[in-house]
Amino acid sequence: MKNYTTLILAGLVIVLATTLVGVLMYIKNQPAETRAVEPLTEIAAMEPDSSLWGVNFPNQYDTLMKTQTNNTDTTYAGSSQFSWLERDPRQVILFAGYPFSKDYNDDRGHANAVDDVRATARLNLNDEDPKHTPATCYSCKSSDNPGLWDELGMEAYDAMTFNEMTPNINNSIGCSNCHEAETMRLIVTNPALKEALERQGKDWTTFTRQEMRTVVCANCHVEYYFQGEGKYLTFPWDNGTKVEEIISYYEEIGFKDWVYPETETPMLKAQHPEYEFFTAGSTHYNAGVSCADCHMPYVRDGANKFSSHDVHSPLLNPEQACGQCHTDTNYVIERVASIQQQVAETKIDTEDAIIDAVTAIKAATAAGNADAALLDEARKLHREAQFMWDIVSAENSTGFHNPEYALETLAKSANLARQAQMLAAQSVGDTTLLETGTYYPAEEVVP
Numbered sequence: 197m198k199n200y201t202t203l204i205l206a207g208l209v210i211v212l213a214t215t216l217v218g219v220l221m222y223i224k225n226q227p228a229e230t231r232a233v234e235p236l237t238e239i240a241a242m243e244p245d246s247s248l249w250g251v252n253f254p255n256q257y258d259t260l261m262k263t264q265t266n267n268t269d270t271t272y273a274g275s276s277q278f279s280w281l282e283r284d285p286r287q288v289i290l291f292a293g294y295p296f297s298k299d300y301n302d303d304r305g306h307a308n309a310v311d312d313v314r315a316t317a318r319l320n321l322n323d324e325d326p327k328h329t330p331a332t333c334y335s336c337k338s339s340d341n342p343g344l345w346d347e348l349g350m351e352a353y354d355a356m357t358f359n360e361m362t363p364n365i366n367n368s369i370g371c372s373n374c375h376e377a378e379t380m381r382l383i384v385t386n387p388a389l390k391e392a393l394e395r396q397g398k399d400w401t402t403f404t405r406q407e408m409r410t411v412v413c414a415n416c417h418v419e420y421y422f423q424g425e426g427k428y429l430t431f432p433w434d435n436g437t438k439v440e441e442i443i444s445y446y447e448e449i450g451f452k453d454w455v456y457p458e459t460e461t462p463m464l465k466a467q468h469p470e471y472e473f474f475t476a477g478s479t480h481y482n483a484g485v486s487c488a489d490c491h492m493p494y495v496r497d498g499a500n501k502f503s504s505h506d507v508h509s510p511l512l513n514p515e516q517a518c519g520q521c522h523t524d525t526n527y528v529i530e531r532v533a534s535i536q537q538q539v540a541e542t543k544i545d546t547e548d549a550i551i552d553a554v555t556a557i558k559a560a561t562a563a564g565n566a567d568a569a570l571l572d573e574a575r576k577l578h579r580e581a582q583f584m585w586d587i588v589s590a591e592n593s594t595g596f597h598n599p600e601y602a603l604e605t606l607a608k609s610a611n612l613a614r615q616a617q618m619l620a621a622q623s624v625g626d627t628t629l630l631e632t633g634t635y636y637p638a639e640e641v642v643p
């Protein structure tokens with residue numbers, strides 16, 4: 197009897213001790229802040245000032261602030277503001293007649309978003325001009341937005357001019373763009389994202405935490421357009437988020453960003469479709485990897501583990517960004533280099549095909565005697581070819597987020613451009629318009 201009691205007591209002690217160790221290990225492995233019981237300071241809902249949130253979460257705040265001074269480049273991207281038009285002068289031709297042909301710089305860190313949007317030469321600050329820049333252009337730049345959208349409604353926000361909105365915008369991208377103050381969970385803050393998901397029958401509040409680690413970036417890293425006179429921010433996702441589905445949406449609503457000079461083509465400009473591109477069946481997306489896995493890896497501050505908010509090119513910290521899943525980071529980094537080189541070269545070939553189409557359509561238009569139906573069909577293909585190229589070009593990973601999709605989309609684009617050129621030649625019965633290589637670069641500038 198006595199032996200049994202000892203055994204039972206010993207058993208209980210072991211069970212209790214194991215549970216205690218388990219609980220302690222669980223707590224230790226939680227990100228630092230979920231352990232903190234009392235926040236140091238109360239954060240108001242949608243508080244735009246990130247430094248106030250920083251009192252409670254200094255590591256996240258400090259790393260976010262690093263994005264202000266990051267300036268290191270990689271082969272195809274990085275954090276300096278190099279000019280795409282200088283690197284690739286073909287783009288001056290591809291965007292002729294549109295502000296992107298005058299000023300088109302590479303992106304940099306989140307803390308610079310407000311400064312950079314105010315500095316771009318693409319702004320038109322003449323409010324008397326019907327083509328003036330709307331307030332909508334601030335939509336993905338500032339932590340003031342969630343509060344302003346809540347107060348004004350997005351419709352009234354977007355109906356204002358950029359100038360009128362400027363006094364309300366005092367902070368660059370910050371905590372309130374991605375987190376709910378009370379719970380710190382990741383949230384959809386941009387009404388345009390919420391509405392686009394709803395039109396697809398999706399309710400973001402049902403998404404898993406891992407899904408939100410990607411969807412939170414879709415508040416901004418997406419293709420969008422300004423709908424109607426009120427410049428209402430809208431994501432063109434009603435038919436789906438693949439490039440053909442986006443084109444079909446724009447066809448249905450008869451949308452154009454500008455008219456290409458001398459070819460008279462109604463053109464579309466792609467924005468920064470990282471979300472659509474990555475989620476279009478990429479290997480990483482299919483494997484359940486999120487944007488934050490690569491761009492916001494866990495790092496340590498002593499015993500604390502937290503997500504680095506110093507968001508930049510993962511090629512600058514591959515051990516942290518890729519090493520959590522890939523043991524051989526050198527191998528995967530080499531794979532990135534060869535994928536990007538292939539995509540960059542294919543992009544240039546595609547640009548040449550589009551420029552040949554432009555040359556032919558211009559000549560056919562100028563001739564004045566073209567078969568109107570054929571020439572219109574050529575313009576339609578020009579529009580589609582350029583948008584397909586631009587979806588790959590404006591996407592900021594030089595194909596890495598979805599290499600197969602990038603190469604497939606560029607191949608379709610080049611094919612459409614060649615067809616456009618042929619139709620233009622046919623429309624005036626002029627075989628000289630079939631000439632290729634009509635763009636001769638002064639120097640090869642792309643790395």
Ligand code: HEC
Nearest residue numbers: 270273274413417470471474480486487490509511592593
């Ligand atoms: C598997 C890792 C991985 C995932 C997942 C990932 N990225 Fe990337 N991302 C990269 C790499 C690698 C590059 C290329 C960086 C370069 O060329 O310097 C990149 C480039 C970028 C860039 C341009 C960086 C620069 O320096 O200008 C942006 C913006 C970006 N990604 C956003 C996203 C978004 C948004 C998502 C999710 C929709 C995402 N990424 C998912 C690895 C990833």
Ligand code: HEC
Nearest residue numbers: 227229246249250253256257260370371374409488502503
């Ligand atoms: C661009 C979006 C974005 C911004 C801006 C942002 N965060 Fe985060 N934050 C994230 C993501 C993504 C995670 C990872 C969440 C997860 O895994 O559930 C995260 C995680 C956190 C966590 C949980 C602990 C951790 O480190 O994983 C805290 C706390 C946090 N952020 C605080 C802040 C604070 C404070 C700010 C402003 C100074 C801020 N965040 C700005 C996206 C953002």
Ligand code: HEC
Nearest residue numbers: 274275303304305308309312336373413415416487491508
């Ligand atoms: C509130 C809008 C917004 C959200 C949310 C957002 N971004 Fe950004 N992101 C931007 C803007 C705008 C820029 C360009 C800023 C500039 O050039 O000044 C940018 C730039 C970047 C860059 C380039 C940084 C560099 O140094 O070149 C990367 C990488 C990036 N974002 C990744 C992400 C990821 C990953 C997420 C989600 C975790 C995310 N972003 C969420 C708006 C946002």
Ligand code: HEC
Nearest residue numbers: 479480483485489490510517518520521522528529531532
């Ligand atoms: C959260 C986990 C995770 C992270 C982080 C991650 N990967 Fe992956 N990666 C995977 C998975 C899973 C696969 C698909 C399974 C496989 O083929 O190994 C994959 C596949 C790949 C492949 C395709 C392998 C091939 O040659 O066909 C490359 C290249 C790659 N990753 C590069 C990177 C780079 C570069 C980074 C960092 C910027 C990165 N990955 C970050 C999980 C990850």
